[in-house]
Amino acid sequence: MRKVLAVIAVVCVVFTAGSAFAAPRHGKHPVPPADRRMPPRMERPVMPAPMPAPRHSRPRTFTPDMPPEIREKAAELAKLRIDLEEAMTSRPLNKEKALDVYAKIHKVKQEIEAWRFTKRLERIEERQKKGLPAVPEVNPTPDETPAPEETPQPEPTEIESEE
Numbered sequence: 001m002r003k004v005l006a007v008i009a010v011v012c013v014v015f016t017a018g019s020a021f022a023a024p025r026h027g028k029h030p031v032p033p034a035d036r037r038m039p040p041r042m043e044r045p046v047m048p049a050p051m052p053a054p055r056h057s058r059p060r061t062f063t064p065d066m067p068p069e070i071r072e073k074a075a076e077l078a079k080l081r082i083d084l085e086e087a088m089t090s091r092p093l094n095k096e097k098a099l100d101v102y103a104k105i106h107k108v109k110q111e112i113e114a115w116r117f118t119k120r121l122e123r124i125e126e127r128q129k130k131g132l133p134a135v136p137e138v139n140p141t142p143d144e145t146p147a148p149e150e151t152p153q154p155e156p157t158e159i160e161s162e163e
């Protein structure tokens with residue numbers, strides 16, 4: 001009799017443990033039955049990777065036709081910007097150094113922009129020598145739009161039918 005009771009106890013323990021292990025779970029929290037589930041929570045939206053800045057808003061430090069002395073000034077400008085950020089974030093604030101670096105940045109930017117402006121004037125002068133407008137028009141008015149060239153149309157041929 002004791003053997004029968006021991007076997008029944010073992011079967012009950014295995015059945016109970018098997019049922020407990022077979023229940024669907026996610027981590028430490030059991031999943032409720034389908035009829036008692038809550039509606040899905042609004043999850044925080046995944047933010048996309050930041051887009052690069054449009055071309056007109058990116059700093060224009062280097063261009064392919066830049067002479068070496070202007071490239072050196074552009075590199076100096078990048079270093080000065082780092083120095084300015086360092087001066088502005090130091091504690092205590094070093095106001096004199098920040099103003100000095102700012103003045104240097106302003107001077108270097110003026111030199112680079114003066115070079116760019118002279119290059120632009122040279123491009124305008126070249127366009128005018130060629131008889132083109134100083135700046136190409138993006139959307140010409142309908143009066144200035146060239147008429148499409150007429151292409152010769154083939155002469156219609158008669159289709160001979162067998163009668």
